Amino acid sequence: MSTSKRKFSLLRRREEYHSHYTALDIGTEVIKALVVKREGDKGIVIGVGKVRQSLTDMHAGAVADIQAVIDNCDKALSEAEDMCQIIPGQAVIGIAGEQVKGFSTSVSVPRSQPQTRITEAELAQTLQLVQRRALREAVRQMSTELGVSEVNVKLVHSAITSVLVDGYAVSNPLNFQGRVLDVTVFNTFAPLTHIGALQTIAQELDLELVATVAEPYALARGCATDEIYEFGGIFVDVGGGTTDVALVRKGGIEGTKMFALGGRAFTRRIATDLSMSLEEAEQFKISHGEGRLPADQRALAHNAVTPNAEVLAQGVALTLEELARGDMLPPAIYLAGGGAALPEIADQLALLQWTEYLPFSKQPSIRVLTPADVRDIYDTTGLLVGSQDITPMGLAHHAIQLDTEEDQPLGGLMRRIMKAMKV
Numbered sequence: 001m002s003t004s005k006r007k008f009s010l011l012r013r014r015e016e017y018h019s020h021y022t023a024l025d026i027g028t029e030v031i032k033a034l035v036v037k038r039e040g041d042k043g044i045v046i047g048v049g050k051v052r053q054s055l056t057d058m059h060a061g062a063v064a065d066i067q068a069v070i071d072n073c074d075k076a077l078s079e080a081e082d083m084c085q086i087i088p089g090q091a092v093i094g095i096a097g098e099q100v101k102g103f104s105t106s107v108s109v110p111r112s113q114p115q116t117r118i119t120e121a122e123l124a125q126t127l128q129l130v131q132r133r134a135l136r137e138a139v140r141q142m143s144t145e146l147g148v149s150e151v152n153v154k155l156v157h158s159a160i161t162s163v164l165v166d167g168y169a170v171s172n173p174l175n176f177q178g179r180v181l182d183v184t185v186f187n188t189f190a191p192l193t194h195i196g197a198l199q200t201i202a203q204e205l206d207l208e209l210v211a212t213v214a215e216p217y218a219l220a221r222g223c224a225t226d227e228i229y230e231f232g233g234i235f236v237d238v239g240g241g242t243t244d245v246a247l248v249r250k251g252g253i254e255g256t257k258m259f260a261l262g263g264r265a266f267t268r269r270i271a272t273d274l275s276m277s278l279e280e281a282e283q284f285k286i287s288h289g290e291g292r293l294p295a296d297q298r299a300l301a302h303n304a305v306t307p308n309a310e311v312l313a314q315g316v317a318l319t320l321e322e323l324a325r326g327d328m329l330p331p332a333i334y335l336a337g338g339g340a341a342l343p344e345i346a347d348q349l350a351l352l353q354w355t356e357y358l359p360f361s362k363q364p365s366i367r368v369l370t371p372a373d374v375r376d377i378y379d380t381t382g383l384l385v386g387s388q389d390i391t392p393m394g395l396a397h398h399a400i401q402l403d404t405e406e407d408q409p410l411g412g413l414m415r416r417i418m419k420a421m422k423v
Contacts, residue, residue, distance in 0.1 A: 232330025
């Protein structure tokens with residue numbers, strides 16, 4: 001379907017515009033598009049499209065060839081839309097890649113007049129303080145990593161994760177009295193080139209981009225139960241080009257980090273070791289992940305995949321060392337993404353002596369997530385069955401949550417501050 005045809009269909013279907021979303025996961029290996037129908041606070045997946053990308057379209061989770069990615073997205077969207085005969089105009093797009101940074105920033109503001117009630121103006125001032133500090137930190141981190149003095153950083157997504165008045169957690173601090181106001185905000189930043197590419201893709205496809213969100217954030221938020229928020233959890237998303245790690249601790253998502261090793265490296269290793277083309281190696285890897293290889297071939301796949309799985313497990317450990325900041329880590333690791341289907345990855349993570357090197361109180365449990373673990377998202381197509389489908393379902397969960405956040409008093413205030421700061 002051409003984009004002009006998509007636009008024409010949109011005009012005929014305005015009544016479905018707000019009750020349906022598109023969740024678009026632009027993966028290194030596969031683009032996944034879901035059409036999601038909103039029913040109360042739940043999302044029903046009624047259309048799915050999947051299109052494999054070519055090797056030059058993406059690099060380390062970031063868009064390398066915009067036009068090729070637009071064409072692939074168009075195919076995936078059309079596939080999903082044709083399945084349910086609905087064309088949503090609003091889209092949530094996931095963002096991944098090594099340069100995407102997600103972290104929590106807190107400020108503690110002593111109040112000179114504790115007996116006065118907290119006003120919206122005072123809260124706005126505190127939030128601006130948090131965001132300025134976060135932006136400075138993002139610029140500093142990226143400049144150091146990229147080796148340049150000044151990098152143009154854009155804010156992708158912001159969420160207030162906790163507000164305390166004199167140490168007590170409140171959902172809305174307005175009109176409370178107290179001596180100290182503590183606010184923690186989770187922000188995701190990315191280089192301007194990243195964001196610009198996604199905005200171009202959305203424009204070309206006539207999608208109204210209602211949110212871009214870091215994929216590990218959406219995954220953690222979609223799968224974290226009340227118990228995980230209480231005791232903490234570590235989410236590891238093994239994609240085609242990158243592995244994304246999200247840390248849930250102290251009741252909220254505290255940080256996300258990504259490193260450039262994913263399923264594509266495993267495919268290359270199989271191709272080299274077993275003298276296959278990349279296409280053959282990819283199919284061989286998928287068959288191994290699905291447990292469909294005969295015993296002799298399974299042994300070959302295991303030997304080819306294990307060295308990379310060891311490196312990936314070490315990469316997760318190094319990332320967690322940075323995210324931990326010396327504080328105790330939660331003893332539960334949850335795996336998702338296409339790579340999580342390879343049993344060697346969970347095996348290598350289980351073999352690491354975590355307590356010797358990192359602040360774990362005990363050896364963490366390792367569990368591979370399934371689509372059923374994504375809360376409040378229900379698949380009616382029967383096509384979302386594997387670990388690679390969890391991330392787009394996490395994006396769908398985020399899309400459904402957006403409307404709920406709109407209704408919360410702090411959500412609207414945060415949006416106005418972002419607009420005013422133009423970050």
